[in-house]
Amino acid sequence: MKSVAACFERENACYVTIEATKVDGFWPIHGYRIVTLEGTAFFPRDLTEIPSQTGLNWHREAFASVDIVTPPYYMIGLLSFHASSINSANGQLGKFECGDRMLREIYTPQAIAELIEGVWSKRTAFKPYYDQLVESSKAYCLGLYNVAIVGILPCIEGIVRRLGLASGIRVDSEVSINNLVKVFRRLQQKEVDSMMDGFDWFPASEINISLLNRFHERVQIFEGISNYLKMKLYLYTKNAPEHLTLNRHGISHGFFQGYATEANYLRLFNLLSALSFADIMVEGQGSLMPPGSSPESELLRARLSLCVAMSVAI
Structure with missing residues (x-):
């Protein structure tokens, strides 16, 4: 945070406060809240620390391989079981059979x-x-x-x-x-x-x-x-x-x-x-x-x- 403040001072930029903070939406993005006379800004610390594949990405790709949108309203454990079955199946026909079976079971x-x-x-x-x-x-x-x-x-x-x-x-x-x-x-x-x-x-x-x-x-x-x-x-x-x-x-x-x-x-x-x-x-x-x-x-x-x-x- 000191280095951020030093950068502002070198540029003769006016600010009121600088504090470490985070924004959160299923994964925290750490950064700095900078309050100036004109408003409040957020500067991320390091976006490379955010994983490239988390949340429902793995499930979404598994279901998409058998032409299925990720089903809402169901627990993640159930979705993980069926996504794993699809990924483990042999060949395209086997994957589609697993996807079809899931649809019949949940609907x-x-x-x-x-x-x-x-x-x-x-x-x-x-x-x-x-x-x-x-x-x-x-x-x-x-x-x-x-x-x-x-x-x-x-x-x-x-x-x-x-x-x-x-x-x-x-x-x-x-x-x-x-x-x-x-x-x-x-x-x-x-x-x-x-x-x-x-x-x-x-x-x-x-x-x-x-x-x-x-x-x-x-x-x-x-x-x-x-x-x-x-x-x-x-x-x-x-x-x-x-x-x-x-x-x-x-x-x-x-x-x-x-x-x-x-x-x-x-x-x-x-x-x-x-x-x-x-x-x-x-x-x-x-x-x-x-x-x-x-x-x-x-x-x-x-x-x-x-x-x-x-x-x-x-």
């Missing part, structure tokens, strides 16, 4: 009902699509995966656009991946601003989204959603890898076959779950804990279970 009819009634029904961006989301979940439980997937895709686009409007972003009616990902960039920047609240100045070229993406879990989740939309769901069809069947353009224009699977529906359901997490951040209220059972969710669970039973006869 049972009861879990689906609890998320729809306990989280999604309470989120502003989701409310206009509530009926369609319930219908698609019933189609899924009936084994009508084609109908379920085609029914849920418009909900995803509409919800992302509504998140953009709520974030103050002009999102045009034309579906554009560049417009959609702006929503998550805005949410990431909001996390940077929140962490640096109380300082009038800080080196924004160094303390930025890229830095927080190394350790900040919410920034990492938003990055994962953005990457999935860009590199998977809205990827230009001609650039799609051979294994990718869950692609909005390929499905809507009839280019892709083989997308109507149980696991692919759950991939989209999981994406919606991540979007509900983003909605909580946009609205600034809501629980980040797993939803519990309620009379509404029990009623929907019973109906979904009936659909599962009926699927045998279809």
Whole structure:
């Protein structure tokens, strides 16, 4: 701290106080609070001491390898178990089998009902699509995966656009991946601003989204959603890898076959779950804990279970 003060004195810069401090957002950034007559500034001590891979990065990369966004609302221990299983599996097919198994295990009819009634029904961006989301979940439980997937895709686009409007972003009616990902960039920047609240100045070229993406879990989740939309769901069809069947353009224009699977529906359901997490951040209220059972969710669970039973006869 003495060397910092000496630098200011050599430059004949006026300051009132200099003190060691830190800002904290899943990982502490140590530095100095410098109060001048013009305001308060933060100077980081050494950004190289911040790990390059922590938080949810390892999990995010494992899930991304099987086209899955990091599931929110679940304990880190459960996520670590499944991420490790994916990484340890032999070959691409083995990894996808592990990812598919995880989705089936965490999104049972009861879990689906609890998320729809306990989280999604309470989120502003989701409310206009509530009926369609319930219908698609019933189609899924009936084994009508084609109908379920085609029914849920418009909900995803509409919800992302509504998140953009709520974030103050002009999102045009034309579906554009560049417009959609702006929503998550805005949410990431909001996390940077929140962490640096109380300082009038800080080196924004160094303390930025890229830095927080190394350790900040919410920034990492938003990055994962953005990457999935860009590199998977809205990827230009001609650039799609051979294994990718869950692609909005390929499905809507009839280019892709083989997308109507149980696991692919759950991939989209999981994406919606991540979007509900983003909605909580946009609205600034809501629980980040797993939803519990309620009379509404029990009623929907019973109906979904009936659909599962009926699927045998279809």
